[in-house]
Amino acid sequence: MKRLLAVTVLVIIFASSCQTTTSGGQQNNISSSDAVKEMKTYFDNAVKKMDEMAISEGISQLVAVLAIYNSVTSPAEEVKLLAQKATTELTKIEAGLLLQPSAEWLEENMDQKAAIINVAEKGNQLSPAVILMYNIGGSRAAVSGAPVIFEFASGTGLLSSATATNEYGQAAAQVGRFDDLLKENVIRAQVIYRIKGFVYQFQTLKRDFIYRPATKRATILAYERAGDFISDDPLIFNKTYDVLKKNKFDFVPYNGKLMGDNFLKVFGGDLAAIKSLTLAKDATYLVMVFSDCYSIRQSDLRYAIYTADAKATLRIIRITDGKIMFEAVVSFDHDHGTHSQGGSVAAVRGNAFRRLAEAMETELGNRINEINTILEIKK
Numbered sequence: 053m054k055r056l057l058a059v060t061v062l063v064i065i066f067a068s069s070c071q072t073t074t075s076g077g078q079q080n081n082i083s084s085s086d087a088v089k090e091m092k093t094y095f096d097n098a099v100k101k102m103d104e105m106a107i108s109e110g111i112s113q114l115v116a117v118l119a120i121y122n123s124v125t126s127p128a129e130e131v132k133l134l135a136q137k138a139t140t141e142l143t144k145i146e147a148g149l150l151l152q153p154s155a156e157w158l159e160e161n162m163d164q165k166a167a168i169i170n171v172a173e174k175g176n177q178l179s180p181a182v183i184l185m186y187n188i189g190g191s192r193a194a195v196s197g198a199p200v201i202f203e204f205a206s207g208t209g210l211l212s213s214a215t216a217t218n219e220y221g222q223a224a225a226q227v228g229r230f231d232d233l234l235k236e237n238v239i240r241a242q243v244i245y246r247i248k249g250f251v252y253q254f255q256t257l258k259r260d261f262i263y264r265p266a267t268k269r270a271t272i273l274a275y276e277r278a279g280d281f282i283s284d285d286p287l288i289f290n291k292t293y294d295v296l297k298k299n300k301f302d303f304v305p306y307n308g309k310l311m312g313d314n315f316l317k318v319f320g321g322d323l324a325a326i327k328s329l330t331l332a333k334d335a336t337y338l339v340m341v342f343s344d345c346y347s348i349r350q351s352d353l354r355y356a357i358y359t360a361d362a363k364a365t366l367r368i369i370r371i372t373d374g375k376i377m378f379e380a381v382v383s384f385d386h387d388h389g390t391h392s393q394g395g396s397v398a399a400v401r402g403n404a405f406r407r408l409a410e411a412m413e414t415e416l417g418n419r420i421n422e423i424n425t426i427l428e429i430k431k
Contacts (some may be wrong), residue, residue, distance in 0.1 A: 082120070084128035091117045091134040098141070107186050108197040108217070111145060112247055114138045119250035142252070148188060149195070151243065151257045154181035154222065160327075166262040168336060168372045169233050178372070180239045180261035181224035184217050194221030201244045205260060207237030230263065237263040268301050270337040270368070270427070271329075275308030275315050278345035278360075278401035282309045287405045288343045288364055291413035295420065296339065301427055304335065308342075315342075319367065323374040337377070337427065338369040341412070345404040347386070348397055359393045361385040362404035364412050368426060377426045380419060382411035 082090075094116040101110035117138035124131055153164050156178065167178040180202055184195040198217045202225035210228030217223045223241070230237050243257040274289035276282065289305065296303050308315040317325035319340045326338065341364065348360040361384065368378040384390040384407060392407055394400035416423070 081125045082123055084124060084126075084131050087120050087124045087127065087131050088134065091120050091131065091138075094120070095134060095138060098138075102145075105188075105193060107145070107193070107195045111142065111198070112245060114142050114145075115245045115247040115250065115252045118142075118252060119248035122250050123248075142254075145186075146254045146256060148186050149243070149254065149257055150185045150187060150192070151241065151259050152183045152185065153259055153261070154183055154224070157181065157261065166264050168266050169230055169237070169263050170266075170370075170372070177227040177230075177263065179224045179226055180241060181222065182241045182259050184221045184223070184243065184257075194219065196221060198223075198243055199245055201242050202239055203242075205238040205240040207232060207235060207263075209237065211239065227263075234265050236265065239263070266336045266428075267334050269304065269335045270301060270339050271304045271306055271335045272296070272339040272341070273306045273308040273311070273315065273318075274341040274343070275311075275319075276343040276345075276405055278348065278397075278404070281401065283343075283405065284309065286341070286343065288341050288409040288412055291409040292339070292341050292366065292416065295413055295416040296423070299420075299424060299427070303339065308340075315340075318369070319365075321369060321374045321376055326369065326371055326374050335371060338367075338371060340367045340369060341365075343405055343408050343412075345392070345401045345408075348400060351393070356395055357393055358395070358397055358400040359386065359391045360400045360404050361391055362408050364408040366412060366416070368423070378423060380412065380415045382408060382415050384408070384411075 094113045098110045098113035098117070101113060118135055121127060121131055121135035127135075157164050157167075159165050170177050182200060184198050184200070185192040186195050194217075196217050196219045200215055200217060200223040202211060202213050202215070204211065207230060209230040212226045212228070215223045215225060225239070225241075227239070239261045241259045241261070243254045245252045272289065272293060274286035274292065276286040276288060284307070286307065289307075293303060293305060311318070314325055318329065318338065319342055329338075343362070343364040345360050345362045348358060351357050351359045363381065363383040363385075366380045367376050369375070370377050384392055384404065392400055392404035394403045
């Protein structure tokens with residue numbers, strides 16, 4: 053590896069944007085001669101560590117040089133020169149460092165996304181997480197052991213703040229809570245070294261994670277099927293909507309038939325399919341209702357009596373991660389003697405859809421408090 057450390061004499065201003073010092077964090081004053089000896093040792097160690105690609109250790113050694121400089125009341129020219137060299141090398145290193153969000157924070161186009169505040173599970177928010185890489189020779193290497201500080205840039209709450217990157221350059225914090233769930237919160241990750249009471253911060257290495265309040269909006273999608281027949285006007289939708297619309301929530305209706313085969317993918321919790329739904333824009337949840345009439349048979353050839361089994365399932369799915377937050381199931385079948393019947397195929401499926409819709413209405417009414425808790429609806 054080409055040696056990164058070049059002797060460059062620059063005028064250094066320690067109050068510049070690239071570094072800060074802690075108040076009351078200085079060491080006892082030392083002489084310039086002692087300072088030079090220590091600074092040279094740390095600088096030489098930094099050269100060695102950088103050549104070994106021990107990036108974080110090399111940075112720590114360079115910051116130690118500045119920490120010693122900061123402890124000298126009247127530094128000699130040689131002390132100043134060593135501090136200038138350390139600052140120059142830190143600036144070069146910073147130009148090669150890259151602080152990226154982890155994969156779960158990226159959209160398909162690789163843009164960073166915002167998270168929705170998880171009101172139902174306050175201690176289970178999407179963790180702010182970064183990856184620290186170092187560009188060298190056209191390739192990237194993970195930087196391990198680098199101190200990453202997470203803190204609120206906007207808003208307040210409970211957050212595990214300090215950590216260090218692992219062997220893959222990854223670091224993350226855990227969000228315990230947001231004090232205000234109705235406002236946007238921003239958590240900032242920064243790379244900050246603290247050596248001998250001296251604080252050095254890479255100003256360009258920042259990554260903000262935005263948490264937006266959950267909207268009081270959900271999209272209701274209903275899908276009624278009987279073999280190859282798909283209903284244009286699902287009966288179960290009206291019954292479902294009538295129960296839910298009484299709550300303080302904006303429920304937006306949508307006919308699941310228009311989704312085609314994609315309905316069943318979304319219903320099954322396929323996250324990619326969920327994310328592709330433009331109809332779910334600004335919605336926090338999907339309310340998916342699948343009403344299915346099957347095993348249609350002519351049970352009595354003499355009187356043209358048709359029977360069928362039927363089942364309806366309602367799921368409330370959280371859009372951010374595809375998690376099924378609530379499920380309600382009603383069914384009628386031959387095994388329990390509750391099957392539907394009618395004088396024709398159309399009649400038996402119509403009877404099945406009607407009974408499922410009425411049964412789901414009753415089921416949701418009985419479990420409305422459970423739904424309210426999940427959606428954080430307060431009476």
